[in-house]
Amino acid sequence: MSRVIVIGATGHVGTYLVPALVEAGHEVVAISRGMSDPYTPHAAWGHAERLTMDRDARERAGTFGQDIRSLKPDIVIDMICFTKPSAEMLVDALKGHVGHFLHTGTIWTHGTPVAVPTPEDAPKHPFGDYGIQKADIETYLLKTAHCEGFPATVLHPGHIVGPGWNPLNPQGNFNPEVFSILARGEQLPLANFGLETVHHVHAEDVARLFLAALSSRASAIGESFHAVSEKALTLRGYAERMSRWFGRDPVLTFLPYDQWAADRPAEDAKATWEHIARSPNCSMEKAKRLLGFVPRYTSLQAVEEAVTWLIEQGKVAPPSRAG
Incomplete structure (x- = not known):
């Protein structure tokens, strides 16, 4: 020991x-x-x-x-x-x-x-x-x-990501309202083409x-x-998958970052820039090869668990299928 x-x-x-x-x-x-x-x-x-x-x-x-x-x-x-x-x-x-x-x-x-x-x-x-x-x-x-x-x-x-705190959302910031927008089936604006990645x-x-x-x-x-999880997510794909997890069809719009940021709280705009400017997409091959390690959670599984906690706390609207 x-x-x-x-x-x-x-x-x-x-x-x-x-x-x-x-x-x-x-x-x-x-x-x-x-x-x-x-x-x-x-x-x-x-x-x-x-x-x-x-x-x-x-x-x-x-x-x-x-x-x-x-x-x-x-x-x-x-x-x-x-x-x-x-x-x-x-x-x-x-x-x-x-x-x-x-x-x-x-x-x-x-x-x-x-x-x-x-x-x-x-x-x-x-x-x-x-x-x-x-x-x-x-x-x-x-x-x-x-x-x-x-x-x-x-x-x-x-x-x-995990239950107990706000996960990085499909806009690339930590505002939980983004998940509520998707849960309600409302339009969600993304910066650029939503093809930057988060991991x-x-x-x-x-x-x-x-x-x-x-x-x-x-x-x-x-x-x-x-x-990291085994695969990174594009912001667009992340938003689309979460919309469907909420029982909604995705309704997304796209704006150049500067235009998108102009209508966002400064904290959210800065966080999004920090993440999309890096757009990480990292390999887990070395951990598997040297340590025999494979992540249990995909990115979406991890996020879904975190968002389920937010729903239980009343911080995010529940999926439409729940009502």
Whole structure:
């Protein structure tokens, strides 16, 4: 049995990861900033040790890495590292003291794709602070693994979906009203021709991939892996399929992005641009080949589960077939 520290344990992926680790027989220490509950309750949380820790404050004090090391982990899973200095502080403290270190990256490290589906080793040209910082962390961790023997693995999730939060919608933003528009059979405007892509992943599949990496440590160390469903969706195809899931015929219109954005809330327009400008479409072949991992959920299955939760919460109109 390994002692596993999960940093950022009550987030989207941690909600599934902590119970899975407990059920696999690990001793789990779940660290979060506060005592917030996971998105989905599970009895296994009662068998995990819960600790609160303000990472930002401890990093400013220069103690965070040593604080984690003092917990005597065999394995550390870092869900919430966003800068290279933050990664360096933790790694410097853990060198020689952990058997496996797993970092949560993002498919945005790729920037704009060239050939799709994109493999992990494709040349990367990230843009935007988030993608650039995450790419810097990946480069640092893999170099440290290859040159110094630090046992690092990087997982790059796509757009994480699950019950309990708003999924990325067919316009490429997070406004749940888009699903209600489709449920009512009303006209939904999309930017451009709706042929840009988004690539979802169910949070449970990301958690499963972490466990697959732990189970295949020799193959996982020094490597990065995408964590997405097996196929990306075009926004148009996504809207059409969700319309039919709601029992409606799709009614879509298309406008150049600038015209489309002019009638949207600024937050939605910005989120859509961030997603369509990247249009990710990532390969899962490497995880299958090296780790024997295949996602359980398609993009649409993951979204449908999330939208079902939104319907149950009264945040999205129910399908017409339900009434």
